Amino acid sequence: MEHSRRWMPRVLRRVMAIALATVAAIALAACSPGPRPANARDVGVQMFQWPWSSLAAECTSFLGPAGYGWVLTSPPNEHITGTAWWTSYQPVSYAVDSRLGTRDEFAAMVGTCHEAGVKVIADAVINHMSGQDEPGTGFAGSRYTHYDYPDLYTGDDFHHCGITPGDDISVYDDAFEVQNCELVNLADLATEKPHVQDAIVAYLDDLLALGVDGFRIDAAKHIPADDIAAIVDRLPEGTFVEQEVIRGAGEPIQPEDYTANGRVLEFGWGRDVKGMIESATVGQATGLGEDWGYLPAHDAVVFVDNHDTERNGETLSYADGAEYLLANVLTLGVGYGTVQLHSGYAFTDRDAGPAQDAAGNVLPATCADDVGSETAFADGDWVCQHRWPGIAGMVSFHNAVGDAPVTREWSEGDAAAWARGDLGFVALNAGAEPITTTLDTGLPAGDYCDVITGGAHATTTSGCSAETVTVDAEGRTTLVLHPMSAVAIHVGARA
Template sequence: MTHPTSRARRDLRAAALVLAIAAPLAACSTGPSGPDPDARSDVGVQLFQWTWDAIATECTERLGPAGYGWVLTSPPQEHVLGEQWWTAYQPVSHRVESRLGTREEFAAMVATCHDAGVDVWADAVLNHMTGQDDPGTGWAGSTYAHYSYPDLFADGDFHHCGLAAGDDIQDYQDAAQVQTCELVNLADLATETPRVRATLTAYLEDLLSLGVDGLRIDAAKHMAPADVAAVLAPLPEGTGVVQEVIRGAGEPVTPEQYLGNGPVFEFAYADGLAGTLGGGSPSVALDLGTGPGFVPSDDAYVFVDNHDTERNGSTLSSADGVTYALANVLMLAGTYGTPTVYSGYAFSDRDAGPAQDADGNVLDATCDDAPGPAAAPADGTWVCQHRWPQVEAMVRFRAVAGDAPLVDVWSQGDAVALGRGERGLVVVNAGDEVLRTTLATHLPDGEYCDVLAPEPDGCAVARVDDGRVTVEVPAGGASAWHVGRIS
């Protein structure tokens, strides 16, 4: 069963918010008849390890006004104890009680985000339970053993694959190992059995009862596609779904096998961005998704980095500063996939969890007054990439661009330009010299504010005359103009 995204519901809620969020743009003229400059975008943001209370506040104060369409939470279920980030991915029960907040706080957050026009998606851990060999007690007091979770799962509900030492996955060229052996000792659920499937479906239905709009299916690659389909099948039509299926060169388990269940995160896109901006030409970024090795655009959720890749170094991360900012600009300017912005905390120890109080509760996230690529946050402080000026401005650009086609593509050395129909134009200069050139554009004639170069008392203006515009873009910088910001 295919579960489409909930964009239609987002659009309906966004229409009611036009007047509420128009104030920040009141000093600027809007463009000619065409897209509403206050329209909601399709952009999501993963607020990694943010508490439910902090997400609620952020939806109201920044995500809604900035035009974000949806927010992805960390796993909401009860988990093992420990300070590390990965404890959140070791479920003890399906109770919505975690170090990020209570069930009541989660439900209140969802309602608050909806009021701000932002959908809420939850990270759902379905493939496994804990990786702890010794019995223990979870965050909310539930007792457990490695293969025993009272009132949930017993030993017969888990795989013991017998295909590798310790039943751990050792060969990713063996599909049976990938989907029935344990991922780093995590107790692997027998998702082919009716009982396990029904239990997992009940958990997802509980999340939906709290108002959740969509689900990220964690480690979907480690479950057979038919098992994922069976768990999702009873859910209401319109439930958003995106699956984590990491693409591996030559591996027998591929993202394409899961598309019948819904979209997937296309890891090849993030890998490609890292290559194009880490020594290649930024113009190559516009080709990502057009050739073999990528799922179709409608099936792809794309990102610059996520909580795993920023730790394993396979993609760019906020530590890459300006390069990372430019990668986000290119992702949000382009037409391939549904973009997901990542926002986490600074760390030097890849296992380190977020800042916590003496009882282990995660502290509410706070953002500095001026987050951005030049900042150097200390370990444990929030990087707030979703608030970086380049990122927020491009979320609004994408909302205005809507479904406009890619036009006016131009490249020269380390610079690239692309238009989005008659609605917008973006130039990225990854080089070491200022870029000065004249470009063709479909933008209607007039004067436009550069939304990536805000000025305290006005805006940096570019004038379009007879389909031509002269631009000056700083080294390691970007400029963007759209019909929602006319001087």
């Protein structure tokens, strides 16, 4: 694909990009406004800092078979050198050549994931370039200065707001400052200029030609919504777009300003879920959504954590063990928004990047066989949250119940339960004491496999791989809900 692109006329490249985007639109239809049918594969997972070759192997060995619909990659652009995680978010060129792999490896990964039934969304850093005051050389050899990136951008292509020390953003209650000053010294692109828009669209078109199905627009809050519109309107119809717009109380720039351009990450979700789990008020879980001041469900991408919030403590993270697992059970169980999970590596230094070799390439990502909420992780270990049995099992639950409504709600003390029509049932206990109760599941009588303990493949030829839950002729079951635990069953996982 890489070699053919060098001679391919732009018209033909555009036709190919449109064809790829059409395939993506069909595959991601479950994420679009309107009904979400049962067995739709629309759960995504951010595979943070996973090398391209490792991600390709994971699509085949686990993500596809487990029912994941799409992956979000780390930025596929040339970046500054260094060991910190955030080097990936300081572009120096739009060459698809980074510490995560080469252009050929990226293209091969996209194709492999597609063959496994998994779509690929790329993290697109288009608000800024590097934040380095001194001249340097990027990972793939491109030379640059803070405001000069040869054959791409020069000083006139950047904002210099001139109203704060060092041109850095100092307050967030001034929209002009947020979108025209620099985010922690990162060279802020003048995205209103045609030349800048042309360069960004060419980069995104190139990624589409390599097969990607859409984009996460990093730091979208720092780009005027009209500028993003001018860019995404030039992409093929149906290109998936999600935008990072962090919700801040009382601020002039809000997620609602960006919904015309595509979906928007709803940061309020992860914050509130953390509060519910930590305060054991999960009985409110099924009410989470628009009534809490969130975006409409079809506009929202919800998550328990991402690479930023797991570091700043704003949300729960893998280090919270059972609480983190319950937060993911809740998120996948209630059916609001498009769900994006997170899978990264363990750290104690919030700046630490993944393990690298002497040349700066990220070492292959591998998952231990027994990863889960009780696993003790050392710095640098791949946490592989997407493989935790309870999380992978809830992906199967989410797929099985589709957009079935929440019914048969129950809560007692620190525990809650609900059905999803007559397709699934979930119960969780965020408290410190066990609770024994008999509940109406709404499911047909029979033996079901608990997908929290059984994982993505809870059923076996002889029954269940882990716990079995029996539903009687009246649709009721008796459960012992242990502290900090959950049970989930659905019609697709019967013994």
